[in-house]
Each structure stands twice: as C-alpha cells, then as structure tokens.
Amino acid sequence: MTDTYPFARLVLLVAAAGLLALLSNRLTERIRIPAPLLVLVAAAVAVKAIPDLHHPPEQLVERLVTVALICILFDGGLHLGWLKFRAAAAPIVTVGVLGTFLTTAAAAAFVHWAFGLSWFLALLVATAIAPTDPAVVFSVLGRREVTGRSGTILEGESGANDPVGIALMASLIAAGGLSAGAFGQIAGQFVLQMGVGAAVGIVGGRALLWFMRAVPLPSEGLYPLRTFACALILFGAATLAHGSGFLAVFIAGILLGDERAPYKREIERFHSALASLGEIVAFVVLGLAVDLAVLTRANVLIPGLVTGLVLALVIRPVFVGLCLIPARLAGNERNFVLFAGLKGAVPILLGSFILAAHVPDAERLYGIVVVVVVLSVLLQGSLVPAVARLLRLPMREVEPEPWAIGVRLRNEPEGVHRFTVTPGAPADGHRIDELHALPEDAWISLVVRADRLLPVRGSSLLQAGDEVLVLADPDLHDVLAATFGNPVSSA
Template identity: 85%
Template sequence: MSDTFPFARLVLLVGAVGLLALLSNRLTERIRIPAPLLVLVTAAVAVQVIPDLYRPSELLVERLVTLALICILFDGGLHLGWSRFRTAAAPIAITGVLGTFLTAAAAAAFIHYAFGLSWFLSLLVATAISPTDPAVVFSVLGRREVTGRSGTILEGESGANDPVGIALMASLITAGGISAGAFGEIAGEFALQMGIGAAVGVVGGRALLWFMRAVPLPSEGLYPLRTAACALILFGVATLAHGSGFLAVFVAGILIGDERAPYKREIERFHSALASLGEIVAFVVLGLTVDLAELTHADVLIPGLVIGAVLAVVIRPVCVGLCLIPAGLERNERAFVLFAGLKGAVPILLGSFILAAQVPDAERLYGIVVVVVLFSVLLQGSLVPTAARLLRLPMRVVEPEPWAIGVRLRDEPEGVHRFTVTTGAPAHGHRIDELRDLPEDAWISFVVRENQLLRVRGDSLLQAGDEVLVLADPSLRDKLAATFHG
C-alpha cells in the first residue's frame, strides 16, 4: 500500500499531460502555433522548474520514440494508401531518397564552412535536420486539407525520408568517420537497410492483408490490436534482418491502406488514435531531454537559427526543388511543398543518436539540432496558413464527422466500391446521367457532400470532394476509379 499514493500521483500527472496535449490542438487553431511545439516546450520548461521531475535516459528516449514512430509511420501508410501513393510514387521516391541526400550534403557543406565544424560532425548535424514532418503542417492547417498531388507528396516524402534519415544516421555512426572506405561502407549499409526494409514491407504487408481477411477473431476490439501487433513484428523482423524497420511498417501500411478487410474502418480509427498518442509521447519525452539553458548559449543559438533559416530559404528550395521538376506540379503547389518541409520529432531523435554516440561536443550539436527544429516549427509553421492562402493552394475544409450510418454484414460484400471525386476527374463537374464512361450496370447509390447525404438523381452534379458509393461488378473497379479519380 505504500506505493499507492505515489503511483496515483503519477497516473494523475500522465492523464493531465495527455489531456492538455490533446486540448492544445484547439489552441493551435487560434494562435497558429503547431501543437507539437507547445507540447515540446511545455515539457522542456517543466523539467527545469520541477526539480523532482524525471529526466529519462537516452536509451529510454530512443525506445519510446521508436515505438511512437512505428505507430505514426504505419498510420501514415494506411492514410496514404496505394491508390494515392502510385499517383505520386516517382516524386515521393525521388524527394524522399535523393532529396534527403542532397539536403544533407548541402547542409553539411554550409555548416562546415560557416561554423568550422569537422566534415564528420557537420554531416551528422545535417543528416539529423534533413527529415520532415507533415503532422506539424497539418496541425496548423487545422480543418483545411491540401488537395491534389502536393498533399500526397508532402505525406509520402515524410514517410520516406524518416527511414532514410534514420538509416543514414545509423550508417554514419557505425562508420565513425568520413573516408573513401567509409563512404563505401555507408553506401552499402544504407542500400542494405533500404532494400531489406522495402522487401519485408511488401511481403509482410501482403501477408498481413491475408491474415486480416482469412483469420477471424472472436471480438471486434481484437482486430485493431492484431494489426498493431503485426506492425511491431514487421519492424522487429526487418531490423533483425539488418533492414529498416521504419520503412517496412510504412510500406506495409501503404499496401493495406486501400484494401478491404473485416472491421477496416475500426482498424483505421484505432491506428489514427494510436499515432496521435505516439506523437504526444514522442514530443513529451523529447522535451524532457532539452536543456533550455544550453539552447541560450551563443555557440548553440546563433548557429541553430542561421542553419534553420538557410535550410528553409535556400537549401531545401534548391535541393528538393530540383527533385520536383519532373513531377509536373503547378508553381503554387511546388512552392508550398518546398516551404512546408517542417521539422518534427525525428530530427530531435537523430540528435539524441549523436548524444548516445558520444562524439566530440555532442551536447552542443544536440542543442543546435533542437534550435533548428524550434525555428522550423515556430516560424515556418506559423506562416504555413498564410503561405497556403497567398499561393492560392487548392484546399478543402474537412469537418469532423461524429455520426455515421451503415450496416453490418457477415460476409464481405461483392461489388461495393467507394470513391472520392478528385479535381479534374471525368466525373468532376458533370451530371450523373452525363457519365458516358460509367458502365451500364454500375449504380451510384450514395453521394455524400460536406457531410450531407444527397438525393441521387440523373441530374445530380458531382463535385470534387464528393464521396460516392457505387454498386458494380468487382472487375470494373479500375474503370470506375478512372471515372472518379482520373
């Protein structure tokens, strides 16, 4: 019984922190400061003003943030889905891999010549600050959602460059320096991690989809837990095989995202909530590692601010801009993607890798990484809504949908297809009776617009963002997708 009250105080503290973190999202809509930044700064201030507050060890931080990233990347893959991913697969792969390498190389050169750090330390810092985080962007956009390929590229790039950045950092630390032999070792280790991670993701995603469909469970609540457990297994298998476990879970999520499976909607909601919890845990834990006094030192604050500004204004626009040339984006869409490459939890996690590696001046380097992230999230992040408005970016307002109607079926329904009409698709701006490419035996049974169920008639005009439920033969799915997706 002696531990009851201390444990109750701990439970109370955890619950209060979680509730405040959730409510910070409402505050974000008013002050345009990303919620992750509020959580990070609050945790950093708390550990300074409360002497008895526990400061976690580097190993515990790494493990907790790793678990959080598994949840975040798997949910990111589910949300992205194969149909959206394949429309922008090339730019996602190019920006996620080549863009990360170019950004790291350019940032390393700037850090080396501007601040006199050795090439190895410059490359470690540059690698840490290369990955991006779209969750920060979407946090400040609130209920507005970026439409078109630019939003898909933003999501896909982050999902790809997180595993790339982590694998590159691990390879650099393993090599322990820069030389001709080290570059070969780094390239070989990186290629191995990416190749194995992708292979495990593809095979594991297909196996998980079969498992979800073929093996029933006795309770509805067990289905989401099964996919969560399998995501952890995929991460473990890929990592033990010397591959990127983060890439494996992201790829598996993409392959499952658009597929039908029992209790799929419940699974998606569970993983969305789990990813939100993971984001809170990651920023709270990382915030507890930040020494605010260290950040105020001139040799930390000034380099961090300068690097953050140059990265946002020069390095990313040039390096990633070159990668986006073949993507065929409109100028305003390309400009927004380049501006919205905000930093998040992964750079700070990679900075903690530098601390754990005990390289020279590690505390200072970690502080510089944190300052770059704070600059990116606070200054860039607060300007994202303004940039979207000035660039006239195509967006739509996504209102919460707390109510749903539906039916439960024992067996998988045949020939039920759900689509969201996209801008420029053959169905966009046309009446239902004008859809010449729609198969004769296809029947549009539901149309939902702005959370309202519409009466379906021949003269009903379809608009971008409409959700359409179509009854048709399963073999017609690709043809239907061409009508509603383009």
C-alpha cells in the same frame, strides 16, 4: 498499499498532462503554432521548473520515440495508400531519397565552413536535420487539407526520408568517422538497410493482408490490436535482419491502405489515434530530454538559428527544387512543397543518437539540432496557412464527421466502389441519368454531400466533392473511376 497514493498522484499528473496536450490542438487553430512545439516547450520548461522531474535516460528516450515513430509511420502509410503513392511515386522517391542526400551534403558543407565543425560532426548534424515532418504542416492547417499531388508528395516525402535519415545516421555512427573505407562501409550499410527494409515491408504487408482476411478473431476490438502487433513484428524482423524497420512498417502501411479487410475502418481509426498519441509521447519525452541551459549558449543558439534559416531559405529550395523538376508541378504547388519542409520529432531523435554515441561535443550538436527544429516549427509552421493562401493552393475544408451510417455483413462484399467526384470529372455538374458512360449494371446507391445524405434519383445533380457509393462488377473499377474521379479507400 503504501504506494497507492503516490501512484495515484502520478496517474493524475500524467493524465492531466496528456489531456492538456490533446487540447493544445484547439489552441493551435487560433495561434497557428503547431501543437507538438507547445508540448515540447512545455515539457522542457517543466523539467527545469519542477524539482521532482528529471531528464529521462537516453535509452528510454530512444525506445519510447522509436515505438511512437512506428505508430506514426504505419498510420502514415495507411493514410497514403498505394493508389495515391503510385500517382506520385517518382517525386516521392526522388525527394525522399535523393533530396535527403543532397540536403545533407549541402547542410554539412555549410555547417563545416560556417562554424568550423569537423566534416564528420558537421555530417552528423546535417543528417539529423535533413528529414521533414509534414504532419506538423497539416496540424497547422487545421481542418484544411492540401489537394492534388503536392499534399501526397509532402506525406510521402516524410515517410520516405525518415527511414533514410535514420539509416544514414546509424551507418555514420557505426563507421565512427570519415575515410575512404568508411564511405564504403556507410554506403554498404545504407543499401543493406534500405533493401532489407523494403523487402520485409513488401512481403510482410502482403502476409499481413492475408492474415487479416483469413484468420478471424473472437472480438472486433482485437482486430486493431493484431494489426499493431504485426507492425511491431515487422519492425523487429527487419531490424534483426539488419534492415530499416521504419521503412518496413511504412511500406506495409502503404500496401494495406487501399485494401479491404474485416473491420478495416476500426483498424484505421485505432491507428490514427495511436499515431496522434505517439506524436504527443514523442514530443513530451524529447522535451524532457532538452536542457534549456545548453540551448541558450552562444555556440549552440547562433549556429542553430543561422543553420535553420539557411536550410529553409536556401538549401531546401535549391536542392529539393531540383528534384521536383521532373514532377512538373504547378508553380504554386512546387513552392508550397519547398516551403513546407518542416522539422519534427525525427531530427531530435537523430540528435539523441548523437548523444548516445558520445561523439565529441555531443551535447552542443544535440542543442544545435533542437534549435533548428524549434525555429522551423515556430517560424515556418506559423506562416504555413498564410503562404498557402498567398500561393492560392488548392485546398478543401475537412469538417469533423462524428456520425456514421453503415451495414455490417458476414462476408466480404463484392463490387462495392466508393468515389469522391473530382472537379472536371464527367460526373461533375451532371445528373445521374445523364451519365451515359456509366455501365448499365452499375447502381449508384448512396450520395453524400456536405455531410448530408441526398436522395438518389435520375434527376439528382452530382457536384465536385460528392461521395458516391456504386454497386457494380469489380472489373468495372477503372471505368467508374474515369466517370467519378478519386476512389476512397476501404469501400
């Protein structure tokens, strides 16, 4: 029992720190600085100010952040879903893969020529700072959600370029340098990781969907835990097969996003909470690993600040802008995507890979990466709401919905369709009895507007933003979608 009080003290401190991290999101709504940055800075200051706190081992940092990223990417895939991904698949893949390579190459050239780093070290730094984290963007926007393809592209880009950046960094470190043979090795390793990761994600996602539907469990609380365990299995299987485990879990999440399965809502809520916790854990652990004394050195601070500005104001607008040309986005949407390429946990994780590899001047390189991330989140992050307003970006208010109404059924319901009425759709601004394109055997059973249930009558007037529940033959989904607009997952 001698350890009881020290352990209780540790539990108290960890719980209090976690609660403060959660409440930091409320502060974010007022000061427009993303909560992850507040957590990162607080952890870095704490490890410097509190004598009993120490920098965690590099291996522990990598493992904790890796598990956190599995949670974040799987939840990101669930939230994105196949329907949204398919609508913007070409720009997501182009920006997420080609855009990452172009950004890496341009940033490496700048760091090499501007600060005299060798090509290999410059490429390591550039690879670390190339991936983006739009989750930080959405954190700053608070209860406002970006509508249209720009929001989907930002979400998809993050999910795609994180595995790309991690795979590229692993290939570079394994090669140990740059040469004609090394380039071939790097390319081969990268293609292998992407190919195997995609294959495991597709096969594993389909297998997981079958598993969720076919194998019942004794308690509803076990269903989310099973999905989480399976996501970890997919990551491990893909990694052991020399593939990208991160890509595998992201793709599996996408394939599950729009599918129906027992306790799907509970599963989605669980993974959303797990992803939020993962983000907090990742930034706390990464903050504890940061040495503030290193960040204030001139050969770290100046290259980090300059590189961050050039990356945000020149490199991303030019090279990612080129990748977005075929997407034919509206000017305001394209400009917002180019501006909102914020950095997050993955660049710092990749920086820790550099530390663990013990490359020359690794501590300085890691410091430069951290400075770039802090500048991106602080400067760009704080300006995101103002830029969104300036560009008149199409957005919608997302209010909390703490109350729910639903009916539990023993068997999977057939022919249940959920839609959100989109602006300009045939149903927008029309009464229910005026929807002549609606099949005769389709029955509108529920309409929700501004968090309120509306009585369903023939004279009920539908408006953009209304959520509509329709009972109809499953084969009529496309016809109904043409009448109402966007389907809502997990009907």
